[in-house]
Amino acid sequence: xxxxxxxxxxxxxxxxxxxxxxxxxxxxxxxxxxxxxxxxxxxxxxxxxxxxxxxxxxxxxxxxxxxxxxxxxxxxxxxxxxxxxxxxxxxxxxxxxxxxxxxxxxxxxxxxxxxxxxxxxxxxxxxxxxxxxxxxxxxxxxxxxxxxxxxxxxxxxxxxxxxxxxxxxxxxxxxxxxxxxxxxxxxxxxxxxxxxxxxxxxxx
Amino acid sequence: xxxxxxxxxxxxxxxxxxxxxxxxxxxxxxxxxxxxxxxxxxxxxxxxxxxxxxxxxxxxxxxxxxxxxxxxxxxxxxxxxxxxxxxxxxxxxxxxxxxxxxxxxxxxxxxxxxxxxxxxxxxxxxxxxxxxxxxxxxxxxxxxxxxxxxxxxxxxxxxxxxxxxxxxxxxxxxxxxxxxxxxxxxxxxxxxxxxxxxxxxxxxxxxxxxxxxxxxxxxxxxxxxxxxxxxxxxxxxxxxxxxxxxxxxxxxxxxxxxxxxxxxxxxxxxxxxxxxxxxxxxxxxxxxxxxxxxxxxxxxxxxxxxxxxxxxxxxxxxxxxxxxxxxxxxxxxxxxxxxx
Numbered sequence: 001x002x003x004x005x006x007x008x009x010x011x012x013x014x015x016x017x018x019x020x021x022x023x024x025x026x027x028x029x030x031x032x033x034x035x036x037x038x039x040x041x042x043x044x045x046x047x048x049x050x051x052x053x054x055x056x057x058x059x060x061x062x063x064x065x066x067x068x069x070x071x072x073x074x075x076x077x078x079x080x081x082x083x084x085x086x087x088x089x090x091x092x093x094x095x096x097x098x099x100x101x102x103x104x105x106x107x108x109x110x111x112x113x114x115x116x117x118x119x120x121x122x123x124x125x126x127x128x129x130x131x132x133x134x135x136x137x138x139x140x141x142x143x144x145x146x147x148x149x150x151x152x153x154x155x156x157x158x159x160x161x162x163x164x165x166x167x168x169x170x171x172x173x174x175x176x177x178x179x180x181x182x183x184x185x186x187x188x189x190x191x192x193x194x195x196x197x198x199x200x201x202x203x204x
Numbered sequence: 205x206x207x208x209x210x211x212x213x214x215x216x217x218x219x220x221x222x223x224x225x226x227x228x229x230x231x232x233x234x235x236x237x238x239x240x241x242x243x244x245x246x247x248x249x250x251x252x253x254x255x256x257x258x259x260x261x262x263x264x265x266x267x268x269x270x271x272x273x274x275x276x277x278x279x280x281x282x283x284x285x286x287x288x289x290x291x292x293x294x295x296x297x298x299x300x301x302x303x304x305x306x307x308x309x310x311x312x313x314x315x316x317x318x319x320x321x322x323x324x325x326x327x328x329x330x331x332x333x334x335x336x337x338x339x340x341x342x343x344x345x346x347x348x349x350x351x352x353x354x355x356x357x358x359x360x361x362x363x364x365x366x367x368x369x370x371x372x373x374x375x376x377x378x379x380x381x382x383x384x385x386x387x388x389x390x391x392x393x394x395x396x397x398x399x400x401x402x403x404x405x406x407x408x409x410x411x412x413x414x415x416x417x418x419x420x421x422x423x424x425x426x427x428x429x430x431x432x433x434x435x436x437x438x439x440x441x442x443x444x445x446x447x448x449x450x451x452x453x454x455x456x457x458x459x460x461x462x463x464x465x466x467x468x469x470x471x472x473x474x475x476x477x478x479x480x481x482x483x484x485x486x487x488x489x490x491x492x493x494x495x496x497x498x499x500x501x502x503x504x505x506x507x508x509x510x511x512x513x514x515x516x517x518x519x520x521x522x523x524x525x526x527x528x529x530x531x532x533x534x535x536x537x538x539x540x541x542x543x544x
Contacts, residue, residue, distance in 0.1 A: 003212075029340060033287070036333070053379075056322040064329030065359060068336070072355050075340050075348075134318045136379055179511070 350429030377543025
């Protein structure tokens with residue numbers, strides 16, 4: 001047990017510390033790198049809880065895709081670091097309020113479990129015991145049976161958002177030479193090539 | 205105290221031994237892959253390749269390694285030092301840690317985790333960070349352009365790779381690598397999922413930044429791409445990382461599509477301890493074949509242009525793999541072949 005405890009405190013401490021560094025770091029690129037570190041340690045916490053599927057999905061989706069795009073954008077920003085720091089104090093109260101609200105909500109949810117244990121029984125669909133099925137199977141069974149409509153709706157919203165983003169940013173520019181692979185492959189020799197017999201000193 | 209020894213020290217020592225037993229041969233394989241690449245390219249171009257250092261030039265990789273070790277590591281003035289040094293270390297260690305879940309035979313695996321294939325996918329998707337960090341921290345426009353290209357390229361091809369992996373998982377019914385290989389006893393997945401096999405192999409080429417998709421290091425436009433500013437051991441780590449990734453991705457291809465350690469028609473001429481050797485032999489042989497294809501492609505195909513690369517990823521591979529995924533699921537459900 002002692003090893004698990006050490007691991008938990010290690011992951012938890014690094015998650016919180018790097019979370020703080022995301023906000024305080026002077027350089028936005030360093031912020032994103034600290035964010036990635038925070039994701040990693042959150043994944044470690046998931047593994048400790050026996051939720052290995054969630055842990056790896058967190059790494060694949062957030063670290064492998066979302067954070068890459070963050071980094072991609074942040075790297076290309078031309079930012080004045082001094083100007084960026086000035087807004088820090090101005091936005092601090094709003095951030096603190098949001099943080100306090102979230103903290104109180106979490107406290108209420110988990111506090112309820114401790115104060116009134118029967119609340120925990122009102123969970124809509126209890127997960128099967130980890131010993132019986134692996135948590136990948138358990139997640140699949142819940143997601144694709146009980147919550148299938150919610151799941152599909154979430155997918156649909158994401159799809160619409162994606163199409164919306166593409167439609168809003170797509171502009172067709174004039175005067176750009178585009179390659180049409182189908183036309184290029186589909187052309188025949190007779191259309192493009194002509195063999196001419198050229199007599200000396202006459203040219204084509 | 206005895207409990208402490210039995211419970212912690214001994215397992216740790218055994219694990220370290222197992223890790224060394226994987227990593228040392230792997231590094232040797234990486235060294236000889238660089239040699240093999242030069243030899244194969246030489247044969248393809250009717251040259252001789254390295255043939256001076258040692259018999260048939262066999263000691264060439266070590267000579268190269270020693271040379272890089274003795275060179276000076278130059279850190280550019282404008283560079284972001286910590287990130288600059290972390291990038292090659294990250295690239296190299298990512299190419300090693302994935303081997304923890306690769307099964308060499310039934311039961312011969314360092315960590316037989318439930319979600320092995322997701323772990324492999326996660327580690328391969330992290331590879332982009334080494335490159336992006338290197339490109340950004342070098343504070344050089346060529347390195348930066350290489351990093352941008354590579355970020356877009358690797359994220360694009362990951363999508364179709366993910367779909368291909370899911371269609372394999374549908375057939376195998378497990379995320380465990382050993383179970384995926386065992387599910388191929390009747391037929392290797394490269395036959396029923398042939399188009400996916402090709403899509404996967406090409407995506408792997410893009411994911412490892414190998415020719416014909418080596419735009420991040422396109423030397424004709426970007427000098428050397430993201431590692432322009434690197435020298436000596438830092439450069440060597442990128443180099444080793446790239447070849448380590450090639451071997452890793454080949455192993456992944458073999459496990460997903462070529463039946464892992466299974467011999468063709470499941471021939472098992474020997475039993476006992478020799479069976480492991482036999483299985484390992486086939487696994488290595490198949491990896492070697494896929495690696496040869498890597499080198500073969502490099503010797504044959506010219507580099508893609510960047511817009512062609514994006515077109516292939518998003519307009520060809522993504523719809524194709526998505527369609528094939530739906531088709532696979534449909535066939536499995538209608539025929540009642542879904543694994544339980």
